[in-house]
Amino acid sequence: MRGLRCPSCGLVTATWSLACSRCGRPGLEEHELSDRGTVVAFTVLSVPGEEFLNDAPYAYVVVELDGGGRVTGWMPSVRSAHDLSIGDTVRFASSYKPGVQFTKIEPTGVG
Amino acid sequence: MRETWVVGAASNRYGKMVETAREAATRVSLQAILDAGLEPKQIGHTFVANCFGLAEHQAHVGPLINNGLGIPEVPSVTLESACSSSSAALHEAFVQVSGGFVDAALVVGAERLGQLDTLSATSHFAIAADYSFETKNGATFPGLYATLASAYRDAHHTKPEMFGSIAIKNHANAARNPHAHFQKEITMETYLASPMIASPLRLYDCCPFSDGAAAVVVAAKEIMRRPASEPLVVRASARAGAVTDMQDRPDLLGLPSTRLAAAKAFRQAHLEPKDIDFLEVHDCFTIAEVLALEDLGFVPRGTAARESEAGLTARDGKLPVNPSGGLKAKGHPVGATGAGQVVEIFEQVNGRAKGREVPRTQTALAHNVGATGGSCSVHIFSRR
Numbered sequence: 374m375r376g377l378r379c380p381s382c383g384l385v386t387a388t389w390s391l392a393c394s395r396c397g398r399p400g401l402e403e404h405e406l407s408d409r410g411t412v413v414a415f416t417v418l419s420v421p422g423e424e425f426l427n428d429a430p431y432a433y434v435v436v437e438l439d440g441g442g443r444v445t446g447w448m449p450s451v452r453s454a455h456d457l458s459i460g461d462t463v464r465f466a467s468s469y470k471p472g473v474q475f476t477k478i479e480p481t482g483v484g
Numbered sequence: 485m486r487e488t489w490v491v492g493a494a495s496n497r498y499g500k501m502v503e504t505a506r507e508a509a510t511r512v513s514l515q516a517i518l519d520a521g522l523e524p525k526q527i528g529h530t531f532v533a534n535c536f537g538l539a540e541h542q543a544h545v546g547p548l549i550n551n552g553l554g555i556p557e558v559p560s561v562t563l564e565s566a567c568s569s570s571s572a573a574l575h576e577a578f579v580q581v582s583g584g585f586v587d588a589a590l591v592v593g594a595e596r597l598g599q600l601d602t603l604s605a606t607s608h609f610a611i612a613a614d615y616s617f618e619t620k621n622g623a624t625f626p627g628l629y630a631t632l633a634s635a636y637r638d639a640h641h642t643k644p645e646m647f648g649s650i651a652i653k654n655h656a657n658a659a660r661n662p663h664a665h666f667q668k669e670i671t672m673e674t675y676l677a678s679p680m681i682a683s684p685l686r687l688y689d690c691c692p693f694s695d696g697a698a699a700v701v702v703a704a705k706e707i708m709r710r711p712a713s714e715p716l717v718v719r720a721s722a723r724a725g726a727v728t729d730m731q732d733r734p735d736l737l738g739l740p741s742t743r744l745a746a747a748k749a750f751r752q753a754h755l756e757p758k759d760i761d762f763l764e765v766h767d768c769f770t771i772a773e774v775l776a777l778e779d780l781g782f783v784p785r786g787t788a789a790r791e792s793e794a795g796l797t798a799r800d801g802k803l804p805v806n807p808s809g810g811l812k813a814k815g816h817p818v819g820a821t822g823a824g825q826v827v828e829i830f831e832q833v834n835g836r837a838k839g840r841e842v843p844r845t846q847t848a849l850a851h852n853v854g855a856t857g858g859s860c861s862v863h864i865f866s867r868r
Contacts, residue, residue, distance in 0.1 A: 386732055388617050394727050414638075414736050416630035416682040418622070423607040425622055433622045433682075435631055435730050443731040447622030454683035459638045472621040 374465060374473070376442050378404035385442035409464040409478065410438035417454045424470075432457055434475055446473035485582040487705040489715035490865065492520025493830035495823075498665040498696035498815030500598040505534060505819075506545050508697035509594035510552035516699035517553070517590065521712030524553040527701070528586025530560035531577050533569035533593035534819040536608050537562075540596055549592065566612040567768065567811075568854035569593060570698065571723075571822030571861035577702040578721040587707045593820035594697035605693045609818075612855040614729050626690055626769065628730060628856045630682035633771040635736040637684055639786065644684065646789035647770040648675040651688045651812060653798055654767065658809025660840035663824070665694045665815030689770040691810075696817030698824035714834050716826070716865035719755065719847070722748035728858035737786075739857035742779035749849070749862035750781075757781045760864070761844035762804040762832065764825035766853040767812045773797075773805065776851050780862070804842040807832065822852035822861060829865055 378385050379393035379401055387406060392399040414435040421429040425447070432451035437443050446465075451457045461477060468474035494515035501508055509532065517524055532546040542548075546560025565572035570593030577589035597605050609625040610618075618628065636642065652675060658664035670688060678687035708715065724744035727733055733740075750756060757780065765780070767773035777788040782803060783796070791797070797805035808814045808828035811821060829848045831837045847866040854860065 388614070388729050388732050394732055414631045414635040414730075416627050416634055416685070417680070418624060418627050418630075418682045419679065420602070420606060420624065420626065420681050421622075422610045422619065422624045423603060424620070426603065428622075431622060433624075433627045433631060435635075435736070443733075445618055445621050445623065445729075445731045454680075459634065 374406045374408070376404045376406040377401035387442055387444045406442050406444070407439040409462060410436040412457065412459055412461045412463060413437045413443070414459065415457055417451060434463065436463055436475060444473055446475045448475050450476055486584055488578055488582040488718045489703055489705055489708060490700050490718060490826060490830060491703045491708055491711050491715045492516040492522065492701040492713060493699070493827040494519055495663045495698040495827040496696060497663050498694040498817055501596050501695035505537065505540060505594040505596040505697065506542060506548050509545070509592045510549045512697045512699040513549060513553055513590055513592045516701050519713055520701045520703065521710065522588060522701065524555045526588050527555060527558055527590045528588055529577070529580055530558055530590045530592070531573035532560055532562040533573040533823065534562055534595060535564055535566060535569055536595060536597055536818065539600060539608060565859045566854035567766070567816070567818050568822055568852040568859045568861050569819045571850065571852035571863065572859065574700065574702065574822060574826065574863065575721045575723050575861060578718055581702050581704050588701060588703040590699065590701055591823055592697065592699040593823040595817035595819040596695045597693050598695040617729050617731060624682065626682040626685055629769040629771055630685045631730060632736055632775065633684050636771060636774065639737055640789070642789045644676060645672060646793045647689055648672050649793040650770040650773050651675050654806050654810040654812040657799060657807050657840055658813030661809050661814055664809045664813060665692055666813045685769055691768045691812050691816040694815030694817040696815060696820045696824065698820040698827050700823050700826045700830070715868065716830055716833060717868060718863065719866050720749035720752035720862065720864040722752060723859065723861045724748065725859055726857050728855065738775050738779045739853060739860065741857045741860035742776060742851065742853065745860040745862040746780045749864050753864045755847065755864060759847055760849045761847050762807060762842040763849045763851065764806055764808060764828050765851040767806060767810040768816055770812065772853065773810065777805065780851060799840060799842055807837065807840050807842050825850040825852060826863065833867060
């Protein structure tokens, strides 16, 4: 996934913009975002909007990407608040819908 | 700048409206103008707040309202700032009156979504988020505030009962407010048993979709020789913005636009939080009331949920918050909400808030947030 990086202050963002939301300088550069990161906040929605009508319950997550930048997305595999915790690691998943989708990275080895 | 007053206020009962937003807006506008002891023709400008007028196939509603008030020659403009639309309208009215452009201005907010089902209403609300980067990724309005609530709970180790106490308090206040959508008290059992909408937000953490209309009249002190009601002196009218997207906020434990608007407002008014007797804050969800109290500077960060449970914000507490019942229980007719907060302050000051009076009414603050904090208004009022 492509994002933007501010050459002045280093802010990395996934949101479309012409100028940096932190330092105000115009002229952001394209930046390759990491495909994995850590959940910093999330909810599991039982009452969706029209476009996710057939997908609830699912998680909506804010993810801090490795290497900077945050992205929000949805996780169809998380159907209960017990299935996810702040601090869990996730990666981008391919999706049949236009939005950003994440999936959990299950810990490998002996748990 | 001229000293500027809120001189009249009126609201209908929030809930389900049979009449259109335009009719309800016109009705409360006339009430507010007469409440001020003025005539419609003394209004120099009308500021209309309406977010979802297109759900009624009606844009450009201001001239229709003015026509209904018998003042078709008066200019009007409709403002949209999501849930903070009518406080944004109040700010513009304040600018015009205090700046001497007009002597009196009408601020009216109205919304009607009751004709839509929950799914369609949820989708309408979600339009005010960032469609491309939030809604398309699965967000709803409750979902976005739930995300903030999850970060708050994780950082401050709160319990559901703390948020439940806010819902119970606001329902108890609304039960004594004839303008309120919900006029029933709830118990902790009801709160805890209510279904999850977006974890950790239960049904009773969420405001309802309400129809409603509210209006206030703003006038220069110098034209109000004998005000019909006790006016509110506008001590501060401040607005601020902030990064809208959740994904661009370094800190999810508050709304930066509230902090900015509050700092401006307290500076304008030469007041501090300790000088405020009671508040109407933007509690679209219980977490929003918690964040508001912290961001406005009334309690240290991380403590508002606990303090609320301990009774700080009850009507008879040290700092009464949302004596009207708030968005949570009085209701949230988006475009009317900010004006409705000022109606409550006006009624408290004028002794009309029977059964839900707060003990001190010298100085009050109204806090109104647009969406998840992309916009925020803070107004401070005091008695003459």
